[in-house]
Amino acid sequence: MSEILKERRELDPQDQWDLTRMYASDAEWETAFAAVDPQIDAMPSWEGKLNTAEEIRGFYDAYTDLFRTLGNLAVYANLRLSEDTRAADAQSMEARITAKYVRAISGIAFAQPEILSLPDETMRKILQDPRVEPYRFVLEDLVREKPHTLSAPEEKLLARFGEVFGAPKNIADNLMDADLVFDPVQNQAGETVELSGSNYILLQTSEDRTLRENSFRSFYKTYRQHINTFAASYSGAVKASVAEAAARHYSSSRAMSMAGENIPEPVYDNLVSAVRGHLPDMYRYVSLRKRILGLQELHYYDVYAPLTQGISARYTYDQAKQMVLDAVAPLGEEYCSIVRKGFSERWIDVYPNKGKTGGAYSSGSYDSSPYILTNFTGTLDSVSTIAHEMGHSMHTWFSNHTQPPQTADYTLFVAEVASTVNENLLIEHLLSQPDMDPQTRLALLNQYLENFKGTVFRQTMFAEFEREAHAMAERGEALNPASLNALYEGLVKDYFGPELVMDEEVRYEWARIPHFYRPFYVYKYATGYSCAVALSEAVLREGEPAVKRYLEFLHMGGSAYPLDELRHAGVDLTTPAPVNAALDKFGRILSQAERCVEEVERQTKK
Structure with missing residues (x-):
C-alpha cells in the first residue's frame, strides 16, 4: 500500500469546489476587500443616536449589510486557505480579513451597551414599534443578555482583543495543518x-x-x-474564555458559552450522566470488537479496525453521490433536487491534496452556495461524511432561502442535527437492502455503532474533558502537559473500559482535537446526534407528517431559540429522555451485531 498525496494542481478541477460563484478571482476579492472600508468607517457615526426605533432600525440595517459583505470576504478567504494551508497568498487573505473583522466589531462595540442603557419603558415601546419588526427577535435576545453586557468602553476594549483571543487557535491550527511532519x-x-x-x-x-x-x-x-506548545496554546485558549466570562459576570466560562444560545446548563450535565449510565454497553462493544478481531489484547490502534471484509469496500465518488441521494429520498423531491444541484454545481472539494485542511466541514455565506470540504478516500466512512456535510449544507440552504440575513444563521446547538439525520438515513437505507449476507450486515451495523461511538460517547468524553479543564483554570490550577495528559488518559479509561490496553500515546490525543478551541461546542455533537436519532426514526416511521415538521425546522434558521426549534421538530432536550432513547438504540444495534457475529461464527464452523 502506498499513499502519496498530490499537489492540488495535479487534481481534476471538476472534483474541486467552484469558488468563482463568490468571486471570479482573488483580484476581484481584493477589490471587494478594499471597498468595504467606507462601510466600516461609517458605523461609529451611529454612536449616541440609538434611542429611537427609527435610529435603531437604521443602525441594524447598516450593520446587517456590513457583516453580510464581511461574511462573503471571510468565507472565501477561509475556503482558499483550506485548499492549501501553506499558500502565502491565502494566509495573507485570511489574516487581513480577520483583522478587518476585528476592526468592524470594535467600531460597533458601543451599540449593545447604548441600546441596553435605555430605560425599560423606552425599550418596551421600541420593541412594539413596527419599524423594528425585522429585528424584534434580535433585540429581544439582546435584552435577555443585559446583565452580561459591559459598558461601551469595556465592550470596545474586549473587541480589540479579538485577534489576541484567537491566537491560541491559530497557533494550534498552523502547527497541525502546516508544520507537523510525520x-x-x-x-x-x-x-x-x-x-x-x-x-x-x-x-x-x-x-x-x-x-x-x-x-x-x-x-x-x-x-x-510538540506537546508543550499544544499545552501552552490550549491553556491560553481556556484562560481567555475564563477571563471573558469573569469580565461579563458569568459564573463560569461554560455558563457564558451556553447562555449565548439560551441553553440551561443541566442539558450538558444530563448528557454526561446519561452517557455514563450507558457505558456498560460501550464496554460490550469493545469486547465484541476484540472478539471479532481475534486479539488477545485490544489496543487503541485497533478501535477503528474494520470488523469484516464488507467495511473495507471502496466506493467511487459517483457511487457515493448516488448512495447519498438514495438515502435522503424519504425527505422528498425538493430536498433531493437541491442535493443534486450541489453535486452538479461543484459545492464539494472532494479529495485530499498536500497542504489541504484535514477532516471535513460545510461552510458558506448568506450570498453564496454552501461549500463542503472533504478528504474522500472511498471508504463507507467517507460516503457517510458526504451525507453528513450535505446535511449541514441543506440546513444552510433552507435557512438562507427562507430567513432574512439577521435570522438566517442557525445556532451551533442545532448545527449537528441535520448532518446526523442524513448519516442515519444512509445507514438505515443500506441496512434495508434485501438478501444481505451476515458479514455485510455486520459491517453496516458496525458503521452505525461507530457513529454512536464517535458522535455520542467520544464527544461526551470530550465534553467532560472541556468541563474539567475549564474548571481547573477557574480554580487556578495549571493546565500543563502533565495535568492535561492525566485528565485525558483517565477519561479514556472510564469510557472504553478494562478491555482496552492503554498505550502511552493515548494521553496525547487531546492535542489533536481542534474543537477544543471553540469552548463547549463538542457536547452539541452528542445532543445533536440524539435528536437526529429521534427525527430520522420519525421520518421513516411516520412519513409525511414527520418530514413536514423536520423541513420546517430546517427553514427556521436562527429565528427562534434552539430548544424551541427542536420542540417544533418533535424533540424536547430539557429532559434526558432523547439521549437515553438514542443510547437504548445503541444497545439494540449492538445486540443485532452480536447476533450477526454468532451467525458468522456458525457459518465458519460448517
Missing part, C-alpha cells in the same frame, strides 16, 4: 507509506495491523514532541 511508516509487507494529518484515520481503518500500529506510534510521537 515519519513515514511501514506496512506488513515492508512497504513505506506516507503519513499525514489527513490520512491518519484512513490508516487506522486498515486491515493491516502493522500499519495501524506504526502509524499510531509515529503520529503521536510527533504530537509528543
